[in-house]
Amino acid sequence: METLTLFFTLAAATSLYFFWFYLLARKLTGPKVWPVVGSLPVLFTNRNRIHDWIASNLRATGGSSTYQTCTIALPFLARKQGLFTVTCHPKNIEHILRTRFDNYPKGPSWQAAFHDLLGEGIFNSDGETWLIQRKTAALEFTTRTLRQAMARWVNRTIRNRLWCILDKAAKDHTAVDLQDLLLRLTFDNICGLTFGKMLII
Secondary structure, three states, X not given: OHHHHHHHXXXXXXXXXXXXXXXXXXXXXXXXXXXXXXXXXXXXHOHHHHHHHXXXXXXXXXXXXXXXXXXXXOOOHHHHHHEEEEEOOHHHXXXXXXXXXXXXXXXXXXXXHHHHHXXXXXXXXOHHHHHHHHHHHHHHOOHXXXXXXXXXXXXXXXXXXXXXHHHHHHHHOOOOOHHHHHHHHHHHXXXXXXXXXXXXX
């Protein structure tokens, strides 16, 4: 009798789970979701080309450029930790990063992990702290000031680095990999603008 009760209990629990899973999977628009493991199998299969795979999933959505998937298809866990929304739509990005930034907090685990690198700056803060820092940065980083600062760094880099390297290569009659050189100079300009120091490459 106990085995029969256990069998019916398991059958009822399994039926409830599959009904719940059916309702969940019907709402998801991303890659195929499997019971229990969610989209982890296809995520694992595409781990070596994850960015291309995500981009192809976004292209497959058509005009919405957004999809939602579930990596842990278990009741209670799916809603808290298993659902992921992937988007590349400009309006959604603006909503997340600017309009309603307060809806998407980084949380204490993110802040603790990146505190040594980012401190309590704009990239590692939430809420009111982020808003104050954003307003301060917005005043500092206007189009005009960024253009002036970038022009200053680019001119300095061209004068002190690029011309010297090209002049030496011309005198020595050696070839120069311009793609590599310009990539390094671009990185140098960005670091100079961001950190105020020129890197020695």
